């Protein structure tokens with residue numbers, strides 16, 4: 108595994124060294140954006156650099172093992188791509204009842220991934236041990252595997268200054284400096300982000316919100332949170348807790364929420380709400396049916412299951428109304444476990460939105476996320492890839 112890179116020596120702006128490294132960065136950025144082969148002529152055209160400069164940069168990057176040069180026709184006809192051996196990135200998404208890991212290319216493309224359900228209530232050491240064994244199972248930790256250059260870590264809780272803020276929301280990580288602990292555990296640089304923010308990043312770059320500049324992603328599982336993309340970047344707010352809409356108060360005389368308040372959106376739209384609503388009402392019902400059982404029953408026409416999803420959707424739409432009034436996104440995508448209900452949840456959510464939002468915002472599209480349960484781990488891989496600077500001197 109790679110160690111945290113030491114910062115490159117400072118270079119005066121405009122000096123030959125700073126110019127060279129800026130030019131290298133332009134070439135590397137293009138190679139990362141497209142995993143395809145690039146001819147050196149195309150690199151020169153896209154970067155505006157002289158062909159001879161591109162040729163020198165490619166030679167340097169190749170000598171450091173960062174790019175592979177595939178012979179073509181003529182001296183500058185050789186094609187170039189980022190070398191898979193130059194490294195990889197890892198995404199880890201810790202949920203309330205799952206651990207998901209993925210290995211990605213330096214361009215942020217997921218190459219392999221695994222998902223495991225957990226019993227919940229693990230402390231952070233146990234969760235990390237499980238993630239390590241899953242990564243080992245994917246072959247990512249073998250000596251011959253490409254070095255892991257960075258890890259993106261998703262946590263389902265407000266993350267401020269890399270510390271999980273609330274012990275009520277994700278007890279196994281409460282008060283833990285997640286970045287420091289995970290860096291120490293894996294010996295690799297780590298970037299930490301709230302899981303809904305990661306889902307928003309993934310849907311924005313590779314899912315339902317592709318092509319928009321402003322979008323909102325709502326993760327509805329055991330908890331409810333939003334990730335907000337403004338002008339193409341995650342909006343975190345002053346302390347990193349923007350988007351905690353699960354704790355938007357809908358009715359302060361409503362049911363108790365695990366955050367300590369009452370009548371939060373989450374208390375009406377999360378999976379425990381659905382489970383409570385249908386408890387005992389499904390045929391041969393287990394006391395706590397999981398979401399998939401509720402959805403299956405609703406599709407079979409079970410009235411209690413349909414009504415529970417409808418009510419959760421209406422409340423969700425009411426929460427969405429506040430968000431679209433405030434932010435006016437191009438699109439809202441819905442992910443998390445509840446999203447598997449599809450239009451059984453989304454149609455009442457659209458109705459709730461129309462009922463409570465300003466007329467101008469009421470037709471904001473509300474769609475299912477395209478990445479499903481993978482959204483956060485895909486976002487973790489993208490975040491990790493974004494975090495590394497690839498340079499022969501880095």
Ligand SMILES: [Zn+2]
Nearest residue numbers: 354364366371
């Ligand atoms: Zn709450």
